[in-house]
Amino acid sequence: MPRKPFRVGRSNTGLGLFATALIEKGAFIVEYKGRRIPTREAQECETRYGSKYMFEINSRWTLDGSSRSNLARYLNHSCRPNGESDLVQGKIIIRAIKTIRPDDEITFDYGREYFDLYIKPIACKCPKCVEARRKARRASRQAQRARPGSKTAIEGTRRTHQGEESPRSSIQHLQSEDWD
Numbered sequence: 001m002p003r004k005p006f007r008v009g010r011s012n013t014g015l016g017l018f019a020t021a022l023i024e025k026g027a028f029i030v031e032y033k034g035r036r037i038p039t040r041e042a043q044e045c046e047t048r049y050g051s052k053y054m055f056e057i058n059s060r061w062t063l064d065g066s067s068r069s070n071l072a073r074y075l076n077h078s079c080r081p082n083g084e085s086d087l088v089q090g091k092i093i094i095r096a097i098k099t100i101r102p103d104d105e106i107t108f109d110y111g112r113e114y115f116d117l118y119i120k121p122i123a124c125k126c127p128k129c130v131e132a133r134r135k136a137r138r139a140s141r142q143a144q145r146a147r148p149g150s151k152t153a154i155e156g157t158r159r160t161h162q163g164e165e166s167p168r169s170s171i172q173h174l175q176s177e178d179w180d
């Protein structure tokens with residue numbers, strides 16, 4: 001592809017990559033670039049400094065993608081992605097698994113391990129999970145309406161739940177600032 005078909009832009013989790021042209025299903029989008037370091041060393045960086053741009057190639061080698069020139073580091077996770085990562089001739093590449101239209105955010109699935117470690121604790125912000133939580137809230141509101149007798153107890157529960165949410169969103173905000 002002669003010109004890169006994407007730009008860095010604002011997403012609901014900070015920054016993200018957005019298509020600037022139609023990207024056909026199966027097309028190469030971007031290479032995940034970085035310095036090759038031993039996986040053992042990368043795991044230490046993750047534990048000690050909270051490095052989040054380590055892309056494991058295999059049990060031996062990992063790419064440190066923290067450089068700003070690595071545009072692929074701006075790709076956000078989604079549980080319903082339109083891209084996927086693949087290892088081709090020793091390089092990590094991202095390709096489209098759906099037709100991606102201009103202004104669509106480009107995403108891929110970061111994988112179970114990363115999800116459990118970094119995304120789950122702050123609640124996944126991908127459209128699929130946001131929609132799932134909205135549905136769950138709606139269902140629980142409807143269930144409450146069906147049981148007016150227990151109204152007071154349920155309102156107490158809801159207040160506690162909201163109290164829990166504010167520190168989480170400020171953590172998310174700090175992380176977004178960090179990416180600028």
Ligand SMILES: [Zn+2]
Binds near residue numbers: 124127
């Ligand atoms: Zn999700």
